[in-house]
Amino acid sequence: MYQLPDAADHVYLVTGGNTGIGYFTAEQLAGTGATVVLGSRRAERAEAAMNAIRARVPGARVRSAALDLADLGSLRRTTESLGVKRLDAVVHNAGVLLGGPEPRQTRDGNEMHFGTNHLGHFALTHWLLPLLEAAPSARVVTVGSFAAKSERIDLDDLQSRVGYRAKRTYSRSKLAQMYFGLELDRRLRAAGSTVSSVVVHPGGALDSLTPSRPPIHVRKTGAALRGAAAALVLQGKHAGARPAVRAVLDPRIAGGELWGPRIFGLRGRPRRERLWAQLKDAETARRLWQASTELTGVAPAATA
Template sequence: MPTSTTWDVRRPPRAEGSVILVTGGNAGIGYFVAEQLAATGATVVLGCRSPAKADAATAAIRARVPGARVRAVRLDLADLSSLGDAAESLETERLDAVVHNAGAARDDPPREETGDGHELMFGTNHLGHFALTRWLMPLLEAAPAARVVTMGSFAAKSERLDLDDLQSRTDYRPKRTYGRSKLAQMHFGLELDRRLRAVGSTVSSVVAHPGGALDGLTPSRPPVHERTTAARLRTAPAALLVQGKHAGAWPAVRAVLDPAVRGGELWGPRAFGLRGLPRREPVWDHLADTTVAARLWAASRALTGTDPSPSTDCQCGGFCSCPP
């Protein structure tokens, strides 16, 4: 079995029989996570908002991976009321892993909201995955040792949550709001593992981040992604510091497949957290703040009306949808 010293990103272990959901698997890093997992023989399900983009991604994966077991389900993380139906549409008895990768990013104002009235990036990136996990947890518990892998961002390293303004209502700055939404996701992934351990669950939760990943350093995967010569030349000098999205997928893929990975760990690129082979890195100091994580969890539960962690106290079968 592979260990921390023998992992080969180009030859990960086989995973036939496993069923893995990748949210946002139709584009960017999520596409490469899905492609690399499909190459192991796993059944990969792409959770996508756009059926057309899902079709393009599944076709691209099948072109690269002969015999790939890949399919798609419609998933809109910005619509909390739809997530139960999305989970049911997986049509599987168990789920061996989910990669929480999908996300919204905005570079410019104005501030936007989901249909549920949440700031778009926080509502999609964090609250959507928080609520989705509640619906997936019975399927994850049905697997022998399932993993929840939450894809954070290096941008979150310099951010701190404002627990009094999680929705960026009073001070909206798009890039900062994005970084904070990813930080919230990472807090969620670590807090989820603490809660799973507390009840002796067989499910574990791991956090990963891709480092610096640029389109111009990413190999073409038409029609999902086509790298132009101009883009390649323009970003070539950046390859000393960052990498393409295919390499940005490596930490999440390892977090799913490597038997040496443990719940509560953080995985990212080896070189300064920005590029290179995947490795376990120390949990960032501000991510280790369990008080912040607990307060974020309570706020997320109130905002979504659900709780993804198993509980021995609730009245709904252990996966709480009781009123907060």
């Protein structure tokens, strides 16, 4: 079992740190003594999450920052509001999964899943890079999804205008994030940057297998019983957070790697995985990067 190190002098930002896997990522990172910033769209939810972390981690150093990934124009202000001289890691965890048959748009007119999950994190990285480069060896950790493994990027329809289906569009947006994390690392290496980029996924993480953290999450007895059989192949969100936590903390993990759960990619301790077949396609990653630059008006670039 990997032992969490002492990271008392480090600062980490977790997007979507107020709920789900993001919450457990923040809780586990807080246990290292680091300062953990929860990026959250709603202040009251961030406050509830911070209180829950403090109840579990005595002396936890947690605070929040207003973050709306669906509003590209706000992300520079979010970075400025952090009030830190350096950032040792950012965990790109936040994401939306919408229901309903009709697509919705971000403030900037992009399809909501692609615009929030991918473009928002793409643009946020641009603004965060100076803070990341001020740290000795910072990490960008991008949280993808196991559901993306069976998907492919349609470079001619990134906004899912043809045959929109919410779950498929979500999975493609997470795949786009994973392409971004790998392409970012290639560009950081080419620039000689000290920042590295790692891609992770949580496997199969269910609420019914997740321990209670009131009021963030309360597991009911009935749900726990119904999820008992699923525990043979899946896990809770507290376990789903472990690949991201490991990627932040373990200096032996190299940029450009993919990490996920050990058992069939669905549950268990984190391990390095072989890159999925589609993620080896550097040309698709390059073209997606170019399209993302055009859609956001920014291009994350190392200054080293």
